[in-house]
Amino acid sequence: MSVDAAGRRARARRDAGRRERDLTFTIGNVAFIDGLLVVGAAASWTISQSLWFVLLAGVGIAAATAIALVGAIRGWAWWLVAAVTAGVYVVAGVPLAAPTMITDPATILGAVVGVLTAPVTGWKNLLTLELPIGIYQATLAPILLLILALGVLAHSLALRAPRAWVLAAPTALLLTVFGVAFGSSAVSGAFTVGPWRLTGAWEATVGLAALLVAFGWYLWRSIHSRRSALRAARNANGARLTGRANRTLGTRIALSAGMLVVALLAGVLVAPWAIAGGTRDVIRTAVDPELRVREALTPLADYRTAFTDDRYDQVMFTVSADESVDRIRLATLPFYDGRVMRATDPLTGTAGDTAFTRVPATLTGASGQEVTADFRIGAYAGIWVPTAGDLVSIDFDGSSRAALADGFYYNSDAAMGVELADPGLQDGVAYEQVGRVSGTVRDPGTLTPALSKPAVDPAYVPESLISWIETQDAPTGGAGLAELIQRLRARGLLSHALSIDPATPPTWMGDLGQYTFEPSRAGHSTDRIGALFTALLDKQNEVGGTDDAQLVAASGDDEQFAVAAALIADQLGFPARVVLGTRLSTTDDSLSTCEDGECTSGDLAAWIEVADADGTWTAIDTSPQYAVSLSPDIQQRRDPQNTTEVEPEQADTVLPPEADPADSTNQEEEEPNAPVDLAWLWATLRISGIVVFALLILLLPVFTVLMAKLMRRRARRESPDPLDRVVGGWEEYVDTAVDHGKQPPQAATRTETAEALSTGIGSDGSRLAVLADRSVFAPVPPTDDDGARFWELVDAERARLRDELGWWGRWKARLSLRSFARGVRQLAARTRAGGR
Structure with missing residues (x-):
């Protein structure tokens, strides 16, 4: 009795130790991977520079960790983890990634569409907007998607992949790469100690933190794996770790850490001189918004058309601005090619030192007195947007404000904005603009x-x-x-x-x-x-x-x-440079x-x-x-004007035909048929198309797995050789059983495999094994009829396996990748056997 009690206590201690080790393993991996994700979010801080981004990153990292932990504990299949991740992204994406769009009922649908389409179109918004983007529309959706996707994948690899766990850290580091690639081309901060100066202190800190956390995780994981192996060996045969082995392990850790420290110090000391005078090229550097500025006719060439009688008194726009605003700018033309003044360089296609970019919230860098101007467009038509001073922010009004904001681009070097939305600036468009102007007028x-x-x-x-x-x-x-x-x-x-x-x-x-x-x-x-x-x-x-x-x-x-x-x-x-615009006040x-405030074409x-x-x-x-x-x-002394006498055109009068007295009925004037308003139809089709496209993207992995299995089964069934059809049918039976959760024994005969897989009443697994062995080893090869009958049995067995499960279990089996993994293992085993 005492012996049994002692055994139970020993087993209880072992189980408690195992649970403690599993908990330590889980906490350690989660801590290091979350640390890498936090560093990646810090690298992306320069994109938004908003406290809301901190909330989004925190919620995203927490959600990714929770999904991966629940999936590991419950043993979820990969497609279920992906589906839950996609669902969390859609549900949390609207309030987190588009907070400004859910305050207005008119823009809530746009917020949902923006979040759903962010995996496809959101990257362009990040590259064409002027940094920082703040919380402009749904531009934070791609960042949230990356945090969720990379976080779930990195945690799952670290917790559930016994061999591919080494890929977890590179996966999490992709978030840091994203922050660098999509961030600003300008470095921020500098650290100076005597003659040594490090430019880009923030970027250096983020990179150093990412390297140290990844190195620390690999080191901790290696030590944990080694201790687990030694503990298993000790439990199996009583082997114990010697002091020399411990000293060797400590020496290796110290050497690795020392090499890392030396490499970091060398990089920090050499980097300032290596990169001095260089530029930081990012994706944003090579992306130019698709503007029509280069193709647009220079507005100066149309200058005289504004003074024709039919346009002279038309009000182009009205403006209400502070008293310090004396000029309204339409277009800035810095380049001359001998024919016209242009807004862009005819050789490079650029508009100065800075490019046209979208304005997310506010622009920084302009100096001077802050002013506010309210504009309302009248008869004006064109892509050149009236602005006052150097732009700080612009806020469009009306039902089309979202489209106008998306189509507005600004060049800070030329202090010029253009509107490329369709239809763009038109009668009734209103907006409020904040700018900066110089407080003093300088004498030329x-x-x-x-x-x-x-x-x-x-x-x-x-x-x-x-x-x-x-x-x-x-x-x-x-x-x-x-x-x-x-x-x-x-x-x-x-x-x-x-x-x-x-x-x-x-x-x-x-x-x-x-x-x-x-x-x-x-x-x-x-x-x-x-x-x-x-x-x-x-x-x-x-x-x-x-x-x-x-x-x-x-x-x-x-x-x-x-x-x-x-x-x-x-x-x-x-x-x-030449500037086209209007004056609000002048001393001349x-x-x-x-x-x-009414600016006409004559102004x-x-x-x-x-x-x-x-x-x-x-x-x-x-x-x-x-x-x-x-x-x-x-x-x-002017040359005589040779006037040309214009003769009137000769035209003969044609009398109308005489009316027919018999046709005395009053002919009612036919009213033209009013065109059918199909605007609602196109809007519905557009939104439906976006939703369907988003669903297709989410369901693409499911379609891929189903199509791959269908093509594999068709190739086996339709093989021209009857023997190959029989062997393929046996493989299809085993793959189906594996996908339904059954585990075939290793290195077993077909009969042994069938006995292990055949469960339930009416199973024909053993019969399939006998027929397959007979077809392979018999002196006479099977016929086409034999192959067809064999596949009938396979189909019946597949149907029996499906009937054992419910609706949810059948779909799990359809989407399972266990059979593909089995095929990869068999191919690897054959490759090793061939090598030997």
Whole structure:
């Protein structure tokens, strides 16, 4: 009795020790894998930089750990773990990854769609949005998906894979790789100790933490595996670990740790000098949003169409802004190719040092006074978005605000925004914009050139422009720039047309008051600008002196004079760009402004911005005057105008046919059939398609397994050799039994295998084994009829195995991968046998 009690106590102690070791094993693996996931989430912090991201990462890591633990304890199949993970992602994704979209009932459906489509389209949003993205729409959904998927897979490998556990750490480290690849190209923080300086302290910390945690996990796992093996050997034959073995293990651990420390110190010391002056290339660096800016016609080429009578008084947009906002920008045109001013470089296709990116929440980096402007679009149409100052944030209003926000792109270098949504800016669109403007107006005469030589290709600069600058005897620097532009404006004459009808003068001409019209050619090519300065030079050479009133010789409007002023600034060493927009206020009475915030087409203007040596931009007006007409001498010497007499077209009057008195019934006017509104149908089809597509993605693994088994069974059944059909039928029977949870013995005959697998009444497993052995070893090969009868028995046995299980068990068997694993083991065994 005492012996039995002692045995029970010994077994109880062993069971308790085993449970303790299993608990230690589980806690250790979970702790290290969760540590790697936390490091990966920290690497992705630069993408969002929001406290909500911390909540999302914490919930995601906790959910992934819970799913993997429950799956390991309950022995869930892989497809069940994947299904639960997908379900948690969909349920938790909407409140966690799209919190701002569930506050408005109109955007809840968009939040659900955004979360469902994030596995396919969410990556583009992360690359095209300006960092940090905050919690903009559903852009956090891909990060949540990665945390859940990688966390569940890494934990499952660590807890359930006896051989593939080594892949758990690389799997978890993929989250860190994601944070680096999809993060910002700029490094953050620096650590300085004397002459040693480490740039990118945050990135270095994250990388070092990931390396140390992964190394620590491998070391702990190796020690745990070794101790488990020694404990098993001790329990089996009483072997014990010697002190020398312990010392050897400690020496190996110390050497490994020492090598790691030396490698880290060497990397930290060498890295600052190795990467000094280099750039950090990430995926974002190589991705350019698919914009239509390069294909869009430069808005300056359409400048004169705004002054036609049918558009002149149309209200393009209304704006209500702070008093410090004096200009509204539509487009910035920094590049000149000899034909037109462009928003993008014709050689590289870029729009300056920064690219067009989407605006998630707010932009940082702009300095100056913060201002707010409320816009409402009227008759304006185009991709160029009216903005005030350097953009900080923009908030569209109305039912289409989500689409407008998705289609809005901004270039911080050019301070210009474009709207690429369909239909985009149209009558009634409203938005609130926060920007920053300089609190002081800088005198152009105080500017300092930033360039030592012109930036525009000399082939695009007219010789007459250079000659005109040389003949002005103007000072250098900002003072010379201010004086040259003042002379250019004073010696030009405003004109928006090549010809007019004197009987009905255009509206713009009537608003100028006492004005004498002079024709002017449109365009701002090198030839057109050259002709402008040629006229100025000819007049100056003829009249002499410096009286601007006597030197008025060139007619044109902002299109020509803004480009001419930009080329002058470039010749003086100032980076210059043409800006198209409107003015809200000005001290120059000759310039048009928007009255009461209503900006009409007639208020459209162009000016230039020049950059000082400190990088700040200053706006300079370039519109020509209209009070003083061309000099009489120039008018008298102008080439005679050869007018063309336009004769009216000759047309014969055709009388209508006489009415038939017999046809006296009143014909009712047929009303046109109203088109059927199918907008709801397309919206329904679109949403249905997205949902179906998401379901297909989630069910793709299920379809793959079912299709693979069907193709395997068909190949076995339809083999041209009857013997192969019989052998394939036997393999199909064994695979079906394995998928239904049965375990065949190793290295057994078919009869022994059938006895182990055949359970229940009416099993034909033994008969299948006998027929298969007879077909293989008989001197006469089986016939086609034998193969067909054998497969009838196989089908009956497969049906019997299915009937033993319920609905849920049958689906588990259909999706089980145990039979494929069995095939891999058999192939590996045959390969080893062939090698021996």
